[in-house]
Amino acid sequence: ETGVTQTPRHLVMGMTNKKSLKCEQHLGHNAMYWYKQSAKKPLELMFVYSLEERVENNSVPSRFSPECPNSSHLFLHLHTLQPEDSALYLCASSQDRGEGLRETQYFGPGTRLLVL
Amino acid sequence: QKEVEQNSGPLSVPEGAIASLNCTYSDRGSQSFFWYRQYSGKSPELIMSIYSNGDKEDGRFTAQLNKASQYVSLLIRDSQPSDSATYLCAVDSGGGADGLTFGKGTHLIIQP
Numbered sequence: 543e544t545g546v547t548q549t550p551r552h553l554v555m556g557m558t559n560k561k562s563l564k565c566e567q568h569l570g571h572n573a574m575y576w577y578k579q580s581a582k583k584p585l586e587l588m589f590v591y592s593l594e595e596r597v598e599n600n601s602v603p604s605r606f607s608p609e610c611p612n613s614s615h616l617f618l619h620l621h622t623l624q625p626e627d628s629a630l631y632l633c634a635s636s637q638d639r640g641e642g643l644r645e646t647q648y649f650g651p652g653t654r655l656l657v658l
Numbered sequence: 659q660k661e662v663e664q665n666s667g668p669l670s671v672p673e674g675a676i677a678s679l680n681c682t683y684s685d686r687g688s689q690s691f692f693w694y695r696q697y698s699g700k701s702p703e704l705i706m707s708i709y710s711n712g713d714k715e716d717g718r719f720t721a722q723l724n725k726a727s728q729y730v731s732l733l734i735r736d737s738q739p740s741d742s743a744t745y746l747c748a749v750d751s752g753g754g755a756d757g758l759t760f761g762k763g764t765h766l767i768i769q770p
Contacts, residue, residue: 577757584762590757
């Protein structure tokens with residue numbers, strides 16, 4: 543595997559379900575991100591992990607819960623989602639050089655989520 | 659609130675012509691600037707990155723940055739039908755809780 547991989551690629555879930563999205567990066571990066579892409583809207587940053595530490599993003603509802611067990615893996619745990627959460631969820635990774643210098647972000651293929 | 663503005667288009671350009679895509683950003687402290695290409699149903703892929711004022715060329719692509727005007731552009735020379743996609747401008751202010759701030763994208767159509 544190369545680059546950034548995501549599983550599953552497609553997910554349909556009911557509002558009472560619990561599911562998890564998985565991301566793995568094979569680029570040796572130390573920062574990982576979750577983005578949400580809805581139709582007609584720009585990509586929205588949800589969470590950032592740099593050096594395995596989460597940087598808070600208070601605008602994301604608590605029904606989304608990230609987990610970063612190591613620098614190569616990132617999860618997004620989903621529970622009691624709403625239909626408006628249906629979107630493409632993208633994972634990205636980059637190398638954080640510190641002192642505000644972060645290199646190019648590379649994206650995974652995304653998980654297309656549909657909440658019924 | 660950091661903002662990145664792009665004309666959503668569609669921008670229609672004849673094959674072989676130059677396509678010019680523009681982007682403005684609100685955060686004067688922004689340090690890094692990126693152009694991503696996104697085909698329908700696919701994830702964004704990096705086309706160009708630029709960090710300092712001036713032009714940067716890579717093959718048929720040229721990125722232009724003017725920090726004083728808070729403006730970044732992408733030129734595509736000899737446009738091909740395969741260039742038809744949505745082009746996303748992204749700006750990184752660096753560090754902390756920030757990832758990239760994206761514009762809504764410009765939908766480019768290259769007419770054969």
